[in-house]
Amino acid sequence: MRIEKENALLLVVDMQEKLFPHINRHQELIKKTLILLAGLKALAVPMMAARQYPRGLGDTIEELRPYFTTGYWDKLTFSCCGSEPLLAQLQGSGRKAVIIAGIEAHICVLQTVIDLKEHGLVPVVVTDAVGSRTDRDYEIALRRMEQAGAVLTTVESILFELCRQAGSEAFKTISKLVK
Numbered sequence: 669m670r671i672e673k674e675n676a677l678l679l680v681v682d683m684q685e686k687l688f689p690h691i692n693r694h695q696e697l698i699k700k701t702l703i704l705l706a707g708l709k710a711l712a713v714p715m716m717a718a719r720q721y722p723r724g725l726g727d728t729i730e731e732l733r734p735y736f737t738t739g740y741w742d743k744l745t746f747s748c749c750g751s752e753p754l755l756a757q758l759q760g761s762g763r764k765a766v767i768i769a770g771i772e773a774h775i776c777v778l779q780t781v782i783d784l785k786e787h788g789l790v791p792v793v794v795t796d797a798v799g800s801r802t803d804r805d806y807e808i809a810l811r812r813m814e815q816a817g818a819v820l821t822t823v824e825s826i827l828f829e830l831c832r833q834a835g836s837e838a839f840k841t842i843s844k845l846v847k
Contacts, residue, residue, distance in 0.1 A: 669790070669819070670829065671765045671767075671790075671792055671819070671826065671829055671830065672765075672830070672832075673711045673712070673713050673830040673831075674763075675763050675764050675765055676713055676763055676764075676765040676766075676767055676792070676830065677713060677714040677715065677716065677758075677761055677763045677765075677766060677767065678704070678705070678708050678713055678714070678715040678716065678766075678767045678768075678769065679716050679717075679718065679748060679758070679766050679767070679768050679769075679770075679780070680701070680705075680715070680716070680717040680718070680728070680732065680736075680768075680769050680770050681718050681748060681768060681769070681770025681771065681776050681777050681780055681798075682718060682719060682720040682725070682770050682771055682772070682776050683701065683717075683728055683729050683732055683769070683770050683771055684719055684720065684722065684725040684726050684727065684728055684729065684771075685725070685726030685727055685728075685729055685730075686724070686725045686726040687725050687726075687771060687772070688729050688771065690801050691771050691772070691799040691800065691801055692799060692800060692801055692802060692803060692806065693799065694799065696796075697771075697796075697797065697798075697799045698729070698731060700794075700796045700797045700823045701732065701769050701797045701823075702731060702732070703823050703824075703827075703845045703846060704767075704769055704794060704797050704823045704826070704827070705732065705735045706841070706845050707823070707827040707830075707838075707841065707842045707845055707846075708767070708827070708830075709735065710837070710838040710841040710842060711827070711830050711831060711838050711842075713767070713830065714761065714763070715735055715736065716736075716741060716754070716757065716758075717732070717735075717736040717740050717741065718740065718741045718742075718743055718748045718751070718754060718770075718776075719740050719741070719742050719743070720743060720744075720746070720776060721742075721743075721744055722740075722742055728740060741753065741754040741757070745779075746775055746776045746779045746780075747776065747779035747780045747782070747783045748776070748780040748783075749780060749783035749784060749786075749787060750783070755787065758784075758787075758789065759787065759789075764788075764789055764790050765789075765790045765792050765819075766784050766789050766790065766791055766792065767792045767794060767826060768780065768781065768791055768792065768793050768794065768798065769794050769797035769798060770797075770798055771798065771799050771800065772799065772800045772801065772805070772809075773798045773799060773800040773805065773806045773809035773810065773813075774800050774805040774806065774808060774809035774812075775800075777793070777798050777809065777813075778809045778812060778813055781793060781813045781816060781818045782813075782816050785816055785817045785818070790819060791813070791817075791818040791819070792818070792819045792821060792826065793810070793813050793818045793819070793820050793821070794821055794822065794823055794826055795810060795820050795821065795822055796822050796823050797823055823846075824846045827842045827845075827846070828842065
């Protein structure tokens with residue numbers, strides 16, 4: 669199944685100030701996530717960001733904020749689909765592939781993936797743009813997501829898949845980003 673930019677959107681899950689520093693390999697995670705966001709922006713793929721209980725976990729980390737100028741989807745449920753307005757936005761977008769980055773892989777990302785699948789959407793998990801506090805939780809979460817029907821990919825792979833061919837301005841931007 670090929671993922672096409674006209675049929676995809678990005679959902680960043682809970683990449684928030686108070687939790688992010690505790691995520692395993694968080695410096696690499698932010699680097700990859702920023703590449704993903706810049707590449708998707710060049711491809712004109714819509715982007716959404718969810719925040720889990722921002723009063724307790726803080727705002728989305730500062731480096732990501734410029735990509736979400738239309739605001740955030742706040743939630744109390746672990747799954748993003750537990751927020752009726754957020755789910756309505758996803759379903760109403762007309763896009764079937766939901767590209768996912770965020771934390772934590774074994775809690776909010778996993779539950780979101782399971783629910784997206786249940787709602788007839790295709791969760792596309794960018795494995796190097798999701799994380800957990802421990803390697804074990806991360807690895808088990810990826811296995812569970814794949815068993816639930818998620819498509820697993822990487823930042824570079826999804827960007828070039830969405831780009832489809834060389835020569836465009838988006839291709840040039842993405843090529844520079846991944847070097």
